[in-house]
Amino acid sequence: MPYTVTPTHIPDLLILEPKVFGDARGFFFESFNQQDFNQATGLNVQFVQDNHSRSAQGVLRGLHYQLQQPQGKLVRVVRGAVFDVAVDIRQNSPTFGQWAGVELTEDNHKQVWVPPGFAHGFVVLSDTADFLYKTTDYYAPQHERSIAWNDPAIGITWPPGLQPKLSAKDQSAKPLAEAELS
Numbered sequence: 001m002p003y004t005v006t007p008t009h010i011p012d013l014l015i016l017e018p019k020v021f022g023d024a025r026g027f028f029f030e031s032f033n034q035q036d037f038n039q040a041t042g043l044n045v046q047f048v049q050d051n052h053s054r055s056a057q058g059v060l061r062g063l064h065y066q067l068q069q070p071q072g073k074l075v076r077v078v079r080g081a082v083f084d085v086a087v088d089i090r091q092n093s094p095t096f097g098q099w100a101g102v103e104l105t106e107d108n109h110k111q112v113w114v115p116p117g118f119a120h121g122f123v124v125l126s127d128t129a130d131f132l133y134k135t136t137d138y139y140a141p142q143h144e145r146s147i148a149w150n151d152p153a154i155g156i157t158w159p160p161g162l163q164p165k166l167s168a169k170d171q172s173a174k175p176l177a178e179a180e181l182s
């Protein structure tokens with residue numbers, strides 16, 4: 001199986017590690033293979049958009065979700081390192097309000113499957129980070145919402161001493177208790 005899948009404590013939120021072939025030239029790996037992804041996850045999703053963002057150290061993007069057209073995301077880092085976080089905001093979920101975080105780096109090649117219905121964000125740990133992700137639905141700015149990264153009710157353990165650089169939108173994000181969820 002070309003992907004090793006590690007479940008998190010939140011059902012459906014998965015960490016995937018592709019098989020990496022290293023040799024004297026460097027490395028090669030299949031960063032996405034639909035058939036292997038389906039087999040490894042038991043899912044049958046179609047990705048419709050690929051995104052690439054670059055951010056400086058301390059930039060925190062999130063926690064984002066779309067009210068309608070919720071996006072499943074397959075996320076990874078190709079340059080630098082980030083701490084990536086997903087929060088279960090599926091209203092009927094037994095793990096509603098819980099979060100999980102994983103460090104994604106250019107060297108560990110880890111990917112996270114963030115299912116639709118989660119809020120997602122990350123903070124950049126390295127000088128710069130290039131963050132790539134596939135989404136199962138299209139960007140819909142009218143449905144986009146942001147939850148506050150530091151909502152104490154969620155209680156994410158961000159890297160110590162973090163003073164994040166946020167977009168204006170993320171600075172005015174609401175806590176989960178005040179967020180529109182449907």
Ligand SMILES: Cc1cn([C@H]2C[C@H](O)[C@@H](COP(=O)(O)OP(=O)(O)O[C@H]3O[C@@H](C)C(=O)[C@@H](O)[C@H]3O)O2)c(=O)[nH]c1=O
Pocket residue numbers: 051053061062064065073120121122139167
């Ligand atoms: C996300 C996105 C943004 N944009 C545009 C809108 C805006 O002018 C510019 C920057 O957008 P944002 O500030 O929303 O970008 P950003 O803060 O990077 O938003 C992203 O954050 C991470 C954590 C996610 O999980 C993503 O789903 C997405 O919400 O890019 C698109 O055209 N398509 C897209 O899919």
